Amino acid sequence: MDFKDFELIYKENRCEIKDKQKVVLKLKEILGDSNVSTEEIDILAYTKDTSLIAFNWALQGQIAGLPDIITWPETVEQICEILKFANQKKIPVIPYGEGSGVVGGSIPIRGGIIVDMKKFNKILEINNENLIVTAQTGINGMNLERYLNKKGYTAGHIPQSLYFSSLGGWISHRAAGQFSTKYGKIEDIILSMEVVLPQGEIIDFKTTPRASTGPQFDKLFIGGSGTLGIVTKATLRIWPAPEKRTLLSYAFSSIEDSFNATRQILRENVYPAVIRIYDQFETIRHFPDIDNAKDKVMVVFVCEGNAKLVDLEEIITREKCEKNSGVDCGVHPVEHWFDTRFKVTETSSMPTYKIVVDTIEVASLWDNASNVYHSVLDSVKKLEGVIMITAHVSHFYPNGVGIYFTFGGAPGKEQTDLEFYQKCWDTTIKAVLKAGGSIAHHHGIGINRSHWMESEWGRSIKTLREIKQLLDPQNILNPGKVYVDTWKRGEK
Numbered sequence: 304m305d306f307k308d309f310e311l312i313y314k315e316n317r318c319e320i321k322d323k324q325k326v327v328l329k330l331k332e333i334l335g336d337s338n339v340s341t342e343e344i345d346i347l348a349y350t351k352d353t354s355l356i357a358f359n360w361a362l363q364g365q366i367a368g369l370p371d372i373i374t375w376p377e378t379v380e381q382i383c384e385i386l387k388f389a390n391q392k393k394i395p396v397i398p399y400g401e402g403s404g405v406v407g408g409s410i411p412i413r414g415g416i417i418v419d420m421k422k423f424n425k426i427l428e429i430n431n432e433n434l435i436v437t438a439q440t441g442i443n444g445m446n447l448e449r450y451l452n453k454k455g456y457t458a459g460h461i462p463q464s465l466y467f468s469s470l471g472g473w474i475s476h477r478a479a480g481q482f483s484t485k486y487g488k489i490e491d492i493i494l495s496m497e498v499v500l501p502q503g504e505i506i507d508f509k510t511t512p513r514a515s516t517g518p519q520f521d522k523l524f525i526g527g528s529g530t531l532g533i534v535t536k537a538t539l540r541i542w543p544a545p546e547k548r549t550l551l552s553y554a555f556s557s558i559e560d561s562f563n564a565t566r567q568i569l570r571e572n573v574y575p576a577v578i579r580i581y582d583q584f585e586t587i588r589h590f591p592d593i594d595n596a597k598d599k600v601m602v603v604f605v606c607e608g609n610a611k612l613v614d615l616e617e618i619i620t621r622e623k624c625e626k627n628s629g630v631d632c633g634v635h636p637v638e639h640w641f642d643t644r645f646k647v648t649e650t651s652s653m654p655t656y657k658i659v660v661d662t663i664e665v666a667s668l669w670d671n672a673s674n675v676y677h678s679v680l681d682s683v684k685k686l687e688g689v690i691m692i693t694a695h696v697s698h699f700y701p702n703g704v705g706i707y708f709t710f711g712g713a714p715g716k717e718q719t720d721l722e723f724y725q726k727c728w729d730t731t732i733k734a735v736l737k738a739g740g741s742i743a744h745h746h747g748i749g750i751n752r753s754h755w756m757e758s759e760w761g762r763s764i765k766t767l768r769e770i771k772q773l774l775d776p777q778n779i780l781n782p783g784k785v786y787v788d789t790w791k792r793g794e795k
């Protein structure tokens with residue numbers, strides 16, 4: 304295979320490694336021969352993440368980024384050595400979980416060394432009294448949850464990508480699972496971490512239920528897209544497996560009615576584990592056979608936990624839905640959701656029809672939620688080539704929501720897939736910011752959102768950049784992400 308036959312998407316600022324053979328030899332000295340590869344088949348496997356646009360590129364003989372060397376460290380000390388050596392040689396290092404990220408976080412846009420965390424897959428300790436588990440961060444999400452379930456617990460973190468994402472990836476993108484309304488996002492679940500800093504120093508944080516020991520420095524390493532450190536170990540909160548689960552669904556005449564009902568439930572301090580609002584377009588797509596939901600907005604609920612509390616949650620949930628003219632649709636829509644919740648073939652098959660499709664999740668306080676929803680739909684549907692723009696709302700707080708948009712369309716004759724994709728992204732984010740929302744709820748920043756960081760963070764971005772500079776003066780850890788404008792963007 305010759306990589307010259309592929310068109311490389313991210314080629315600007317790509318670093319060339321001098322004396323590559325010597326670098327490979329040194330890495331083999333650190334890691335052992337079998338944990339270092341420059342085989343073409345391995346290089347190819349790490350050229351992209353699961354950004355949907357990368358499927359369009361693959362079908363057209365294009366690759367996103369081109370790494371030079373792949374490594375699979377087995378100890379924290381090996382990671383330290385890799386980083387120290389990479390600093391000496393000024394070689395980019397890209398942490399890699401399972402590549403399920405959808406914003407380009409693990410794409411090696413400057414080339415360099417991939418540090419695949421797969422061998423950091425051990426569960427180190429579970430403590431029933433404290434309700435905590437400690438695991439290495441390369442562990443596959445499903446393996447962790449399956450282990451906990453067998454012992455009678457759950458971590459409550461069930462992203463749709465559970466089967467193909469890692470604990471380290473969740474931490475790096477500040478992920479959210481389908482049951483987040485009860486159990487929280489990953490930043491609520493993580494109690495402590497061990498991190499290797501960009502220059503190869505190990506730091507760790509004490510596990511404590513809460514503290515008042517100075518700033519929450521540990522939080523700096525949650526959400527950094529792997530640019531501020533490589534997280535090697537984490538302690539998570541866990542919960543006893545739920546005693547009871549109740550499934551409910553209601554259809555509403557408008558998105559506003561569904562917002563009012565769900566907002567009022569949360570105001571009562573009631574947290575159904577799952578709440579999902581499907582706008583009328585997604586309701587048609589997902590629940591075509593539910594008569595009561597025709598032309599309506601479907602909301603599914605899962606209440607779980609202690610049986611007596613679940614019964615109470617059911618009463619309050621029903622009361623608020625009915626007060627807002629919700630029509631009871633029974634358990635079937637929720638069972639259907641359970642059956643299909645990990646199915647993603649619908650979107651991932653679109654690129655084969657030359658359709659460019661993607662999802663963009665954002666956050667909003669309640670008083671802007673309806674505005675954010677309508678503003679995005681109104682502005683994206685006006686774009687040339689857009690075939691669909693729909694939304695569901697899947698993460699709920701007493702103060703607001705996470706809204707998840709899906710767009711699809713065909714680029715015009717003069718437009719590349721990337722240009723069309725960027726136009727849809729930029730239009731969405733611009734509408735969100737104008738409506739007072741926040742640009743990302745759980746997929747992280749990576750490449751796709753880096754050029755919106757200034758708008759999102761305002762004057763604080765300067766300090767964040769200074770922290771990056773302080774921790775990583777040579778900018779070797781996942782360069783080109785989060786803090787810099789990586790997109791060749793058209794109109795701002």
Ligand SMILES: Cc1cc2nc3c(=O)[nH]c(=O)nc-3n(C[C@H](O)[C@H](O)[C@H](O)COP(=O)(O)OP(=O)(O)OC[C@H]3O[C@@H](n4cnc5c(N)ncnc54)[C@H](O)[C@@H]3O)c2cc1C
Nearest residue numbers: 400401402403404408462463469471472475478479529534
């Ligand atoms: C079909 C589908 C469904 C999805 N559903 C959800 C969902 O429900 N909720 C959700 O939040 N996300 C979801 N995602 C997005 C994705 O699964 C998450 O972003 C996930 O957290 C990425 O994990 P990963 O292990 O695959 O990380 P990767 O994609 O390998 O890496 C992501 C980022 O983390 C960095 N990184 C990885 N490991 C480490 C480490 N140990 N230390 C430091 N940095 C590291 C990488 O450099 C990169 O910047 C979905 C994706 C797909 C394709």
